[in-house]
Amino acid sequence: MLLMVLAWLLLGVGEASVPAFLGEPDGPRIDALRSERILSTKKGKGGRSLAFKITLADGTEGYFKPKQSFSAAHWYSEVAAYYLDRELGLGRVPPTTGRRFAWAELRKAAGNDKRVQELEIEKDETIGGAFVWWIPDPLVRLKLGRKWERWIRIQKSLPITPYQRPVDYRADVNGRPGVREATDPGRPLASAPDTEERAAELSDMIVFDYLTQNVDRWGGNFTNVRTRGKGGPLIYLDNGAGFWLGEQRLGLMEARLKALQRFRRSTVDAVRELDLERFAKRLAADPLAPVLNDRQLDGLKRRQRALLAHVDRMIDRYGEQEALAW
Numbered sequence: 001m002l003l004m005v006l007a008w009l010l011l012g013v014g015e016a017s018v019p020a021f022l023g024e025p026d027g028p029r030i031d032a033l034r035s036e037r038i039l040s041t042k043k044g045k046g047g048r049s050l051a052f053k054i055t056l057a058d059g060t061e062g063y064f065k066p067k068q069s070f071s072a073a074h075w076y077s078e079v080a081a082y083y084l085d086r087e088l089g090l091g092r093v094p095p096t097t098g099r100r101f102a103w104a105e106l107r108k109a110a111g112n113d114k115r116v117q118e119l120e121i122e123k124d125e126t127i128g129g130a131f132v133w134w135i136p137d138p139l140v141r142l143k144l145g146r147k148w149e150r151w152i153r154i155q156k157s158l159p160i161t162p163y164q165r166p167v168d169y170r171a172d173v174n175g176r177p178g179v180r181e182a183t184d185p186g187r188p189l190a191s192a193p194d195t196e197e198r199a200a201e202l203s204d205m206i207v208f209d210y211l212t213q214n215v216d217r218w219g220g221n222f223t224n225v226r227t228r229g230k231g232g233p234l235i236y237l238d239n240g241a242g243f244w245l246g247e248q249r250l251g252l253m254e255a256r257l258k259a260l261q262r263f264r265r266s267t268v269d270a271v272r273e274l275d276l277e278r279f280a281k282r283l284a285a286d287p288l289a290p291v292l293n294d295r296q297l298d299g300l301k302r303r304q305r306a307l308l309a310h311v312d313r314m315i316d317r318y319g320e321q322e323a324l325a326w
């Protein structure tokens with residue numbers, strides 16, 4: 001852990017603010033994820049992309065998401081989301097690092113899985129990817145009722161919710177018939193949030209996902225909206241569908257931001273103070289650097305400006321007390 005602390009201090013981060021996941025220091029976990037040898041490997045369950053649950057020699061468990069051609073499995077997005085989360089001081093993304101393994105250590109677990117052909121195995125028979133610390137606690141889906149969006153809005157009406165699967169949102173916008181998960185009348189109406197912090201946590205997550213361009217948060221029975229234990233803190237799990245190489249201002253993400261009208265003051269302050277040069281230095285220190293290219297970094301800068309402009313419009317329109325509600 002000492003090496004991790006020294007690394008953060010060299011980047012200009014005070015020891016008191018050394019990165020942590022929900023208050024638990026990252027250092028020992030990142031050190032293990034980067035250096036411990038493999039003890040055992042299993043093929044990951046669920047999800048479209050091929051991944052591996054790995055137990056390391058010291059008992060640390062991690063989930064390895066390798067480089068692959070599947071378009072919504074960006075290893076670099078997982079890694080960049082971790083560093084951005086720590087730069088903002090949110091502490092909601094599990095400890096994550098880039099790492100390279102010998103393919104021979106993973107081949108047996110992969111078996112005859114057809115998705116192996118999507119993996120980007122190097123000529124030297126190694127493969128890199130994002131290695132995410134495995135949270136040992138139960139991860140509970142936060143199954144929000146219909147019209148939960150009222151918690152994060154000043155104007156209560158929202159005819160079409162953007163907080164749903166992209167395909168369902170497009171269908172709603174285009175007036176195509178059918179039942180959508182987000183508006184299914186079989187789901188109960190949302191009443192009050194289950195915890196005092198929940199509305200602010202959801203606002204923070206939407207802000208974070210906008211900055212990272214993560215299009216894959218909502219839908220699919222809330223598989224990517226989870227808490228650490230029932231009634232526990234919201235965590236940002238599965239950040240691989242972000243930091244796109246092409247368009248840097250995606251229409252769906254703009255709609256999600258526009259629908260958000262209430263913010264946590266400390267989160268807005270953190271976005272205002274976001275030092276993108278220091279963030280880039282953090283990325284450059286990762287074992288698999290470069291993580292993002294110049295276009296992606298410039299896109300983040302553009303989204304930071306757009307987010308803050310939107311917040312300022314909400315403040316001008318409704319006042320600080322309403323817009324900065326928490």
